[in-house]
Amino acid sequence: MTKKIRNPKSQIPKLKYTLMTGNEAIGEAAVAAGCRLYAGYPITPQNELTAYMSKRMVEEGRVFIQSESELAAINMVFGASVAGARAMTSSSSPGISLKQEGISYLAGCELPAVIVNIMRGGPGLGNIAPAQSDYFQATRGGGHGDYRTIALAPSSVEEAVELTRLAFDLADKYRGPVLVIGDGILGQMMEPVKNSKFEIRNSKLLPKPWALTGAKGRKPNIIRSLYLKPGALEEFNKKLQRKYEEIKEKETRFEEALTRDAELIIVAYGTTSRIAKAAAQNLRKKNKKAGLIRPITLWPFPDKAIKEVAKNAKAFLVVEMSNGQMVEDVELAAKGRRPVHFYGRSGGGVPTPEEIEKEALKVMSSWFVDKKPRTTN
Amino acid sequence: MQTTRIICAGFGGQGIMTLGKVLATLGMKNGKSVSWMPSYGAEVRGGTAHSMVIISDSDIPSPVIDKADICIVMNKPSLDKFESRVKKGGTIILNSSLIESSVKRKDINAVKVPATEIASSLGNIKVANIVALGALVSKTKIVSKNKAISLLKEFFAEKKALLELNKKAFNEGIRI
Amino acid sequence: MTAKNIFTRPKSLRDVPTHYCPGCGHGIVHSLICEVIDELNIREKTIGIAPVGCAVLAYDYWDFDVTEAAHGRPPAVATGIKRILPSNIVFTYQGDGDLAAIGTAETIHAANRGENITTIFVNNGIYGMTGGQMAPTTLLKQKTKTTPFGRDKIREGYPLKISEMLAVLDGVAYLERVSVHKPANVRAAKRAIKRAFKTQIEKKGFSMVEVISMCPVNWGTSCEGAIKWIEDNIIKYYPLGILRGDKS
Numbered sequence A: 001m002t003k004k005i006r007n008p009k010s011q012i013p014k015l016k017y018t019l020m021t022g023n024e025a026i027g028e029a030a031v032a033a034g035c036r037l038y039a040g041y042p043i044t045p046q047n048e049l050t051a052y053m054s055k056r057m058v059e060e061g062r063v064f065i066q067s068e069s070e071l072a073a074i075n076m077v078f079g080a081s082v083a084g085a086r087a088m089t090s091s092s093s094p095g096i097s098l099k100q101e102g103i104s105y106l107a108g109c110e111l112p113a114v115i116v117n118i119m120r121g122g123p124g125l126g127n128i129a130p131a132q133s134d135y136f137q138a139t140r141g142g143g144h145g146d147y148r149t150i151a152l153a154p155s156s157v158e159e160a161v162e163l164t165r166l167a168f169d170l171a172d173k174y175r176g177p178v179l180v181i182g183d184g185i186l187g188q189m190m191e192p193v194k195n196s197k198f199e200i201r202n203s204k205l206l207p208k209p210w211a212l213t214g215a216k217g218r219k220p221n222i223i224r225s226l227y228l229k230p231g232a233l234e235e236f237n238k239k240l241q242r243k244y245e246e247i248k249e250k251e252t253r254f255e256e257a258l259t260r261d262a263e264l265i266i267v268a269y270g271t272t273s274r275i276a277k278a279a280a281q282n283l284r285k286k287n288k289k290a291g292l293i294r295p296i297t298l299w300p301f302p303d304k305a306i307k308e309v310a311k312n313a314k315a316f317l318v319v320e321m322s323n324g325q326m327v328e329d330v331e332l333a334a335k336g337r338r339p340v341h342f343y344g345r346s347g348g349g350v351p352t353p354e355e356i357e358k359e360a361l362k363v364m365s366s367w368f369v370d371k372k373p374r375t376t377n
Numbered sequence B: 001m002q003t004t005r006i007i008c009a010g011f012g013g014q015g016i017m018t019l020g021k022v023l024a025t026l027g028m029k030n031g032k033s034v035s036w037m038p039s040y041g042a043e044v045r046g047g048t049a050h051s052m053v054i055i056s057d058s059d060i061p062s063p064v065i066d067k068a069d070i071c072i073v074m075n076k077p078s079l080d081k082f083e084s085r086v087k088k089g090g091t092i093i094l095n096s097s098l099i100e101s102s103v104k105r106k107d108i109n110a111v112k113v114p115a116t117e118i119a120s121s122l123g124n125i126k127v128a129n130i131v132a133l134g135a136l137v138s139k140t141k142i143v144s145k146n147k148a149i150s151l152l153k154e155f156f157a158e159k160k161a162l163l164e165l166n167k168k169a170f171n172e173g174i175r176i
Numbered sequence C: 001m002t003a004k005n006i007f008t009r010p011k012s013l014r015d016v017p018t019h020y021c022p023g024c025g026h027g028i029v030h031s032l033i034c035e036v037i038d039e040l041n042i043r044e045k046t047i048g049i050a051p052v053g054c055a056v057l058a059y060d061y062w063d064f065d066v067t068e069a070a071h072g073r074p075p076a077v078a079t080g081i082k083r084i085l086p087s088n089i090v091f092t093y094q095g096d097g098d099l100a101a102i103g104t105a106e107t108i109h110a111a112n113r114g115e116n117i118t119t120i121f122v123n124n125g126i127y128g129m130t131g132g133q134m135a136p137t138t139l140l141k142q143k144t145k146t147t148p149f150g151r152d153k154i155r156e157g158y159p160l161k162i163s164e165m166l167a168v169l170d171g172v173a174y175l176e177r178v179s180v181h182k183p184a185n186v187r188a189a190k191r192a193i194k195r196a197f198k199t200q201i202e203k204k205g206f207s208m209v210e211v212i213s214m215c216p217v218n219w220g221t222s223c224e225g226a227i228k229w230i231e232d233n234i235i236k237y238y239p240l241g242i243l244r245g246d247k248s
Helices: A022-032 A047-059 A070-082 A093-108 A135-139 A157-174 A184-188 A232-251 A270-285 A303-310 A326-334 A353-369 B016-029 B076-085 B115-122 B125-140 B145-155 B160-175 C026-039 C054-060 C074-084 C096-102 C104-112 C162-167 C183-201 C223-237
Strands: A017-021 A037-040 A063-066 A087-091 A113-119 A150-152 A177-183 A190-194 A254-257 A264-267 A290-295 A297-299 A315-320 A340-344 B003-010 B033-038 B049-056 B068-073 B086-095 B109-113 C046-050 C065-068 C089-095 C118-123 C172-179 C206-212 C241-244
Touching (some): A017 A022, A017 B016, A037 A070, A037 C074, A047 A063, A070 A087, A135 A177, A177 A184, A254 A303, A264 A303, B016 B049, B068 B125, B076 B086, C026 C054, C026 C183, C046 C074, C074 C089, C096 C104, C104 C118, C104 C162, C162 C172, C162 C206, C206 C223
Parallel strands (some): A037 A063, A037 A087, A113 A177, A264 A290, C089 C118
Antiparallel strands (some): A254 A290
């Protein structure tokens, strides 16, 4: 079953860069990260990832399973994680809804796993075009119970490689499921990736003394999320919250561009952030002071960064491929100190730099209409 | 700072995706930022497939192209769909073997290439896409002819027979 | 004369009281599994999967590595574990709701892939943990909390013959239906469980033992009544015997 087949043709060629789709790049990143089991079920727009893994995992003598459902896939990942292996599944929005049961159990059992969501339009079957409408699901826990999942949002194919590798490390470090959140564009577009990004690192993986491997020479290990004794679950949930506080402290990631003297801060993530960055640059050419904050971790959200820029900026403009989800986190972080505006496209609509520029100018021009200077607190 | 946005469109099976990938790889080898974005799913089933390629001196904001500098259309439905998506002053390259009607707009340059017929005379209609590539390189100078040929050599390093055929197809396209 | 100890608690079974009701079959099935694990000397490489249902606390009673799994998902979890650790012994312990209702897809596909795992399927025809609702294997006319007028074939359909369904799959190496309502049946059940584990050790593919078991509390009867119910009704609809594998 796990015979190693070497196919020289599918090895990364010895060029400095390789042109890859986001889906393939995430797959190769998982291989490089030492993922030993991948299970998945076909759904557009992430099919290339499942297909890629069906080839690469077998070549590497690792486990690939096309599962009977998303539920089965996430539970196969659960099983591999129970056995101490790095494991990954991927899907797109409707399939990620099905995986929520398993994600909740992974969080409750404190099991590491990587789950990739290449988002498409919803609700329901929606369509197969790119979207960012699963932000709430990714950042609020997603399934039942009091838990959070680290959610990493790459904005380029190369960054998808970096963040997929990081996802495996963080999952092991904090013993829990970690999400990689992309959209249909990121999954299907091709961009050059530096080949060195796939180099196998020799750093040792964290030991997993909690894994089930057979109780040889030790007491049996038990993996469970059931706490029936009065007070036991509350105690466990507090432990989880302490872990989440540590993650907030240590793992919040974001990028900022042109923010130092910016009057308008555009906040966007993933594909949208690239477009927003271009809009900010165009606005600068017109002497309009716009900047960008790009959350790289959607959870934990970079609220300190938002608070910091709120000191000098006049307003925020949040841009998403949804009807407004992350905007709530920006509002929470800005805490009413600065107005938070929103521009969104959904159902497959992708904003252009010009659209964002227009929205930004609308917000900025309103400052000159009411002449009263805004007070800062 | 220059950015070239190219849409390639045609039937499934005309090598539209490959054409886009060859273009993107050319740009990459030239040290440019590049992106390639396919059409997919239900869109593909409708009879036309397309891919969008951007080659730029700076970072590429969105791989999705609204208005293209250059459009390669390999069949009639693609012409209908993408004629309006070419920028004023842009170029449209049509596969005149399969498109009898002509371009309606007067504000864009139309280049007619009998790509399928040329490919057929070379013995394999599948290289029509490379004929179109030749025409594109000749008309737009996005890369030099020599660079394009050296890339073709790499692409077909393991299939020598295909390399000769593709080189011929490319040179025929250049001649248009 | 020295006293000779001819019966001891299996090493794989912890010395703790269980939470099971009087007359329940789970305790018997737990013991049988532990005896078999001891006899095959595989305790140190066995990984069990406890279900959602009455046996949810099985890891409190078994003295080897155990994980929980979401309701219906043990075959998928077992697949993940076994593919990573092919030389360990992996088994699922599942009730009728888990295996034949909410987890039907996982059961059928793990069996059909011929996953080299063992499933112990405890069929008592009722949802015990939640207080006695209809199971997929509840018999026609049987009264439960959710079939107060008795199971009606028009309203609820027929009792599911999941083992018969699985028996036609090529991935299944061994499948037998046994019962634990009488001592002779208990002995036969142990033989079947041992054969199932051996099937896995010999890497032959998916093995499963369906164990007909008693739930007098939720059946609303006595222990004797439960034995009679199995004898007169259940094993008439669900006949005992080997469904797949050599009939030796």
